Structure formats: C-alpha cells, structure tokens
Amino acid sequence: MNTERYELVIGLEVHCQLKTRTKAFCGCRTTFGDAPNANTCPVCLGLPGALPVLNRHAVELATRTAYALGCTLHATSIFARKNYFYPDLPKGYQITQFDRPIATLGVVSIGNARDGSAKDIRITRVHMEEDAGKSVHDRFVGVSAVDLNRAGTPLVEIVSEPDIRSASEAGAYLRALKQILEYTEVSDANMEEGSLRVDVNISVRRLGSTMLGTRTEIKNLNTFSGVERAIDVEFARQCALVDRGEVVEQETMIWDAMRNEIRPTRSKEASHDYRYFPEPDLPPLQLDLGWLELQRSQLPELPSAKRARFEAAYGLGASEIDQLTAQRDIAHAFELVTAECSDPKRAANWVLGPLLGALNVSGGRIDEYPVSPARLGALIRLEASGAVSNTAARQLFAILGTEDTEPAAIAEREGLLKVSDDSALLAWIDAVLAAHPVEATRFASGETKLQGVLVGFVMKESKGAADPRRVNQLLAARSG
C-alpha cells in the first residue's frame, strides 16, 4: 500500500461547552462532578408540560465565539429539534440549530508564515445546541444507569470546511481553536472533562483529484493526540481499501485509544432520519444589530493579533512569543512586568523561566501568584542596574514568594546586594585562599586556569553578593 498516492481530506466538528452558570434552557447548575441527577429539573428531565427558555449568557458566549472565529453573525437564527430515541436524551429530541445557525463563514489560521506552514482553515458554521446526559454501563449489573446532570448544558458546535490535509494540520487547528476559546473565555475547552469534543470527518482521494471520496466519521476522541493517531490509522485503512479496489462505506467509527484501532459502530449514519423541524417552543432568536456590534467591539485581542503585536513591539523571538502568548494570562503578566521594568527581553526570560517554573510547582494561577508583576518588575530593575547578580536575583525571587517586602530591602537584609568594595572583596579572597591552600599555591605559581574555580569559591563565600567582574580583576593581580 502506498499512502503517498492519496490525499487526506478532513473536516472537524468540534463541540464546545459554554462556560455558563446554568444550563441552556433551564436554571439548573452546570457544575461538573455533582451527585447523579442532582442538577435536574422538569425542563432538563423532559417532564410533561415543561418548556425551554434560552439562557441569555449562552447566546453572548456563542456570539463571542463566532466573532472570534471571524464568522458572520445572523440577526435571526432558528432553533430546531433533532429527533431520535436514546435514554440520555430526555425529550426524545435535541434542541439545536439546523438550517438557520447563529453564525456562518469564519476562518482559523494555523501554522506560521516563517516556515511556510501558514494556512487558513475555513469555518462553515457555528451553531448553538444542548448537550445530552450520560449513560453509565459499568455501575450496576445488567442495567444501564442514566445521569442527566449534563443534559441541557449549552454547547456551540464549530464545523470546519474539509480544508485539513493531515493529522498534524488537524492537531494544529485544534490547538489554535482551543487557544481562541480560552482567550475569549467562552469555554474551559478541556477534552479530559469533556468540555471540548471532536468528531472527525475523513475521506481520501487520489492526489490531483478534486472529487471528494466517501467519508467516515470518527467519534469518541478524548485527546488531541488521539485525534492525530486516529486520523493516521483511518487514513491507512481507507487507502488500503481503495488500493484493493474496494469502496469506503459511509459509516460512523469509534476510536479505541487503548488498542490504537478504529472500528465501525453497528449503525450506519445514513440510516438516521432525524426529522429536523423548527422548535415550536422557541420563537426565532433575534439579535439586535447594536448589541452585536458591541459584542464584536468588546472581543479581547486574539492570539494571532497578540503574536503580531508582540513581535512588533517587543522584538522577541518566535519561540518566546509563542510561549508568552500560549495563554492570555501569561501574555498579560508579561506585559505588566515589561511595563514595570521596561526590559522585554529580561521580562520574557523571567516570566517563562522562574515564574512559570514556580507556577508549575505550586499549580496556582499566574494572576494570583504572590510575586506580582509589579514586584517582579522591581526585581528585574534591580538585576538590570547591576545591584544584584542573576544568582542573587533568583534567590530573591524565591524569598519574594514567601513575604511581602520590596526586593531591594530583602537584598540588603540578606546581604545579596552586589559588593564591589575592594576591601570587602579582598577579605573574601583572602579567606578563600586560606581555606584552599593547595589551589592558592598552584594559582600563585601561574596555573591561571584555576581562576574560575576560585571566583566560584568567592561567590559562594559571599553568598552571591560579590561582584564577579571585580573579583576576577583582583584575583588576576595575585596570579603569578
């Protein structure tokens, strides 16, 4: 089999849970991990006589999502019912949007221009819908258990055009999408907790062909790497089929991450007739044009714009910029630190190094870390002025995390200010030479390569306070 003769054609459907306090159509909480069915009411249980009423905040978040993806928002959109029977679908239909979604025609940029990997993935549509509940099959013997806490949680479904041509492009698209969802604070965008779910539509065609092949849909993907592996496996399977002259059947496949394999579900997607029709319990959703404009204008700076601005304003390298803009709060902290110390290079190093390192250990949020951007900026100023060495500055950073005192004051108290006074330096040098007579003798007799070792001893003796430049000069004068 030769996959090189084939081209992959992929479109992704991403279901994203919106970060609302309550469900899409009722006042039940959306919290994760509560007792089964604790967050259910007549509406999300689908009891007779209960009616849906749409959550305004869900509309705001869906609107923000769509604008962040560059979509056209529609002043009128219509909810529809998608009818099918399943125990975790309480009403026997899902409220979703069908032929009149809230937004269409957007774009997500992936890759970068520098290495020629830049590419736009077009967004077909963004629509609002409600989530289903959960069926638990391993809890009781012989029966399945239904928990409807998740039923009715607001989602947006983001559907891409079949513009993706490889597993790595799919991964890049998902990472870019996740970053946008996090920047706009519309979702936790967490695949492990199920707040981001991905279905892959995949087909193959001979290179050069413009016809679309028969597609399959892969569900049950729980990680981005799982998506990429599943695509590779399915690509190989479809290529092999076509190579043998067989046909790809339109069907829904399940990814088994444990076995690294794909298998078909028993139902054929084509056999479903969901009998969509407009949801009569919900009049058309009308969005005021002025309100829409306000939503658009209040959109935060998006990752691509931030990267471009950082490049222009701070003169940082691509890798540093990617790391700094990976999360909105990291970029924000960096900008605050830079504003304080006026030294973007040092600010980047400190934020990406000691600060993120400390957060990795503590697990806290960057905007709640005890070393505030103002204090970190002051520390960087102290280091840049030459008053403390980098070694001392790192020690100071650790102390700043435990007490609320100004960096300069701590440096003075702890004797971490750089000492350039010759009498003090000479006292440390004498002490070091006395403590290491063998090295002292060899150094005095002309073995100059020992100078570095001795400087290190002096720095240690001075607890980092000695000015290493002057120590070098003074030691050089003692060498034979």
Next chain:
Amino acid sequence: MTLTEPDGLLARSAADIARAVSAGELQAAAPLVASMERMAAVEAGPGGLNAILCTDPEGARDATALVARRMADESLALAGVPIVVKDNIATLRLPTTCGSRILGHYVSPFEATAVTRLRHAGAIIVGKTNMDEFAMGSSTENSAFGPTQNPHDTTRVPGGSSGGSAAAVAAGVVRIALGSETGGSVRQPAAFCGIVGVKPTYGRVSRHGLVAFASSLDHIGVFGRSVDDAALALHAIAGLDPLDATSADHPVVSYCDAAQARHERPLEGLVVGWPAEYFPSSLDWKIRHLCDRAVDALRELGATVRTVSMPHTALAIPVYYIVAPAEASSNLARFDGVRFGHRVDPGSLRGMYEATRSVGFGPEVTRRILLGTYVLSAGYYDAYYKRAQAVRQLIAADFAAAFADGVDIMLTPTTPTTAFKIGAVSDPYDMYLSDIFTVTANLAGIPAMSLPIGRIDGLPVGGQLLAPHFEEARMFRVAYALERALGGMAHQ
C-alpha cells in the same frame, strides 16, 4: 334532577360566589361542598357522566381553609370558587394522566402556571377532568378511562378533547373549568354542551405545565357557565410567564364588563365580519338560522355587519392535520418509560421503548404519531410540513387582511353539527372535520370563543366570535352584549 340545571349555590355566578365568600356571607368551604355534592350526583352509577377522573376532597378542604385565612389580608377574585382542571394540565396533588395509560398514576412534581394563578386568586381545585388521550380527538371518546357523556343527552358526546371540563360545567358541578385547545378542543365542547368556551390569543396564557400536543397550536382555555364566569377565569390566568418563551409580554386588562349593561346600543360603531366560507351551502340550515338570529341581535345593539371573504379557510383542516401530528410526534417522544410514567420492560432497551409506547398509547395517538413522523421524514418534509406552514401563513393573512380592512370581530358557527351520538363517527377524517370552523383560530393564533346561541332539537348550538390578536377585551364586550340580548333564547 335535570343534568344541566345547577341548583342552589352554584346557580350563582363565580363572581357572586367569590363576593359572598369575601364578604363573609358564605363559609369559604360552602361552594366546595355544593360542588362535591353535585359531582357525586351527576357522576353516580353506570349512567354517570364520567366527566371527572379524580378528586382530592382533603386537599380541596385544606385549600378552602387557606383561602379563609388569606382573605383577611387580600381580596381574592375567585375566593372559594370551585374549579375543575383538564387532565393534561399539571397539578401537584392530583394525577396528570392526559387520559392515557402511558402516564400510569403519574403525579406531576410541578404545577402549571395557570393552576398556580387560579389558586392564588382563591379558586379551589375540585378535580381533574376526562379528555381525549393527549387531547387528540373531538368527542372525549378516545380516553383510556372511557367516554364522557353529554349532560344534555347522555347518549351523545360532550365534544372534545376537553369534554370532561365542558360536561362538568354544563352539569353544574362548577362554574369555571380549565381546558386546552389545539384545534378547537375548548370551543367545540362548549358549543356541544351549551356553555361558554374561550381560547385566548397564542401567548396570552402560559403553556408551562400544559402537556404538549402541538406546541405552536396549544393553548390553555377556559370554560364558564356564563360569559362573566369565563371572563373572570381568563383574567386570573392571563399574562406573561418567564417559564414559557412563547408567552406574551402584553398588558392584561379586565375582561369583565358590567358597565355596558346600562347602554342601550353598546355595540354602536362595531363592524362585525360575516365570513362567507364559514357558511357553506352545505351548512345545516337550522345552525345558519341561529347564527342569523345572533347577527340580528348584534345589529340591534348598534353593530354593522359586513360580509368578508377568507379564501384559504378550506385548507385549514389539511394544514392542521399535518402541523399538529408533526409536532405531536416529537412532543410525545419523551413518553419512553425512562424517567416517569408507565414502563413495560421485556428486557431490552429497544423492546422497552416499543412495548411501553405500543401498550401505553391508544389508536388515535398512534395514528397521529405515525402521520407526524411521516410528514417530517426526509423526502416528504418539503411537500407536507414546510408547505403546510406556508399555507398556514396564508390562513393567518386572511384574518389579518379582514381585520386591517376595518372588521372588528367575526361571528361564525362554532361547529357544523350539534353533539353527535357516542360511537356515531368512526372514520378519523370525518371526526377531524368537526374542527373545521375552529382550527383556523389556532393556526392564526387569534382569540376566539364560543357561546350558546340557541338549540336544535334540544341540543345546544354555539356561535363563535373571532377577534384580532390580544383583543380579548373587545371579544368579551361583544359576548356580554350578545348573551344579554339573546337571554333565554340562547338556551331554546
């Protein structure tokens, strides 16, 4: 005992009962006691009406005690007034079965907004009433709990689907009852039973707690022994409800209109439309004659009468029997035996769905689910459902054009026949045709009501008033005037 003449206390209007209770002239529990006694009499034995499915004497007594306490601090428009509620409207203590086996002994864990508002107004819920299963029917014969009989002739149907509520009012058990309408299920039984039945504007009364049949057509409506009873009841339940996204944010005015009694020509300047399509040559000439008499009465009250044309009227039944089953097929999907109601479990999931629904639903419900599933299915959606919705807009436009052209209200017959014999109509489509004059108002969402305009061979005939959206007050003004003008003739 005659089945249709209320005696004693319940011969007084709901407003009068509430006033007497509020003034301390009557014990708060007295109207309830009268109602329970009357109910026991008309429901008793094999010849009983079978209008009431269940009662809650204890809960009702507690409610009267509560009303007695509350009267000290507030005035209650329906203080102590007994009412019955159609069994597809959710109540807290009494079961809500929709006349179906599939709900078993289901007691709703929440209450319909309309019921809450009636209770807050001081009304006492005496019982739940029989109905065609899931409100699908025009005779109350499609109930899992047996048919209801018409108090005027117990061999005949009371109409439907709210037949139990209509029969209870007609038999003098209560002055006021809640019903529901999707295609005429309040007005048609009101006409058959010789009482007043009102379907308000779509959105005027919250549907929260009304078990859905066809959401875009469903309304909660009221029955009254008189126009005033109905006006009082509608005023109590009308108004915006945040729990129903289709409920209207439109001011509620009082529909009671006692003042006009002093005017000699209270309808001076009113233009009454006489839609030709509602008076086909095939219409029973006796019904036509009674409508003419009612129109003459309106003229004498000062109204002018104008013939109008509603060219799409004949399409209303086909449109209705596409849209309503389509929505029903989806609304009834939740009756799956998973979370509530009656479950039949042969051991597999698919088997449970199939057995629960085939045992639980009666033939008319099954018929409409199949019909609805068909008209929504891929390949047929455009030809049936989508087209029906477009024609529905044409029907609504007929009304809009007539009202825009200066017509204030229309008068038509409510039904093409009087109450028919139990078992007489067996073809489903023939049964559907009994809604022919009423479904248009559901399709257009306009307010409409039926009130007695006479009798044929002892059986009541209803006249229907049709008004523009949210013009219930105007509709009631005409109804009061007509009721007063016809007087005893309305029941002859």
Next chain:
Amino acid sequence: MVGELNRILMHMDVLQGVDVGTAPAMDVATNAMRLRDDMNAPVRLNAERSAFAPAFRDGFFLVPRLDSHGDAAASAGEQDL
C-alpha cells in the same frame, strides 16, 4: 392502519396545488424570543425523582442494559421508532 393513513394523506394533497408564493414569512418582529438570565433558579421538583421514576437506584434512572456499551453506544443505540 396504513390504509387509513393513506386515506388521510390523500386529503392533504389539496395543499400541493396552493400558490404559496404570496405567503408572508413568519412575522418575526412581533414574536422574537425572550431570554432568561443566567441564574440558578430551576423550577423546583415537588417530589423525589424516585417518586415518579419507573426504575431508580443511587440517584440514577435505570434502563435495560444496552447491548454495546461505552460511548460507542451513543450512536449505535439511537433508534427511530
């Protein structure tokens, strides 16, 4: 019942000849959707879920076990009834 349904559907065929070109679009201006605030105020349940559930244990609604399980069943079990 099929014959009965077909007879009913025959009555619907009258709609096929109607000119719907003049049908006004749904008057959306007058019936725009009202929205609710994102507040934790669900309609209260007046009874325990177990009081109305046909089968209930440890907070779960119980149903006959699905033949296949895992998320795979999410689409495999969908049914058109």
